[in-house]
Amino acid sequence: MDADPWTPDELTERLRAVSAERYHDRHPFNVRMHEGTLTHEEVRRWIANRFHYQRHIPVKDALILAKFDDPALRRGWLRRIRDHDGERDGTGGIERWLRLGEAAGVAREQLLDASGVLPGVRLAVDGYVNFCRLSPALDAVAASLTELSAPGLMRTRIAAFEQHYPWIDADGLAYFRTRVEQGGRDGQEALGLVLTWARTREEQERAVAALAFKCDVLWSLLDAVDRGAGGTT
Numbered sequence: 001m002d003a004d005p006w007t008p009d010e011l012t013e014r015l016r017a018v019s020a021e022r023y024h025d026r027h028p029f030n031v032r033m034h035e036g037t038l039t040h041e042e043v044r045r046w047i048a049n050r051f052h053y054q055r056h057i058p059v060k061d062a063l064i065l066a067k068f069d070d071p072a073l074r075r076g077w078l079r080r081i082r083d084h085d086g087e088r089d090g091t092g093g094i095e096r097w098l099r100l101g102e103a104a105g106v107a108r109e110q111l112l113d114a115s116g117v118l119p120g121v122r123l124a125v126d127g128y129v130n131f132c133r134l135s136p137a138l139d140a141v142a143a144s145l146t147e148l149s150a151p152g153l154m155r156t157r158i159a160a161f162e163q164h165y166p167w168i169d170a171d172g173l174a175y176f177r178t179r180v181e182q183g184g185r186d187g188q189e190a191l192g193l194v195l196t197w198a199r200t201r202e203e204q205e206r207a208v209a210a211l212a213f214k215c216d217v218l219w220s221l222l223d224a225v226d227r228g229a230g231g232t233t
């Protein structure tokens, strides 16, 4: 016989437990970032490689959007793409990340031509995009639930940059300031969808596994940045 489904509170608890154990705020590279011991070169390497993740977020969100048959759902998810791509050139999250790069001494041309992107980062980002391409909507949306943990990490990061990396112009931190609010809202919205859709125990376990996979994506990305070999930044 199939196991009984968890209650919404139990499922929420299990999802939070995955993040508490596996979210990348505990990765050694992030720990060093927050302690203030990254070199200029390491900060620049992180910015160049994380840009590869940022620029693929709207691509994976478009793949998720295409799975929805409900106009209201599509409208809601479209907002995420707008947040990153902006309403016109020179606006939006990707543009803010390019400005972060400039504030830290990484030219936007270098971010855009992806010359500093490490092989392990390409694989991690491909893994996430393809997971969202190939999985049902429930799994793809559940994978975004790392965003429930992101606002706390953004606050820690802003404070760490202001304190330890004053050579980066504070205006460059606009991306993180914006994500505190956007990430919290997106995470809560995705959690509501997952709690509504994951009715059977099998579906609930898939949602938990999707979140664990996403934590592994973020962790692997930082492993590659930490090792650093083979990049040009």
Ligand SMILES: O=C(O)c1cc(C(=O)O)c2c(n1)C(=O)C(=O)c1cc(C(=O)O)[nH]c1-2
Pocket (backbone or CB within 6 Å): 057, 143, 144, 145, 146, 147, 149, 150, 153, 179
């Ligand atoms: O800097 C970070 O640590 C971090 C983490 C995450 C995350 O937890 O997935 C996202 C972001 N940033 C981010 O900026 C972002 O736009 C974003 C979108 C998503 C997603 O999966 O839909 N995660 C994240």
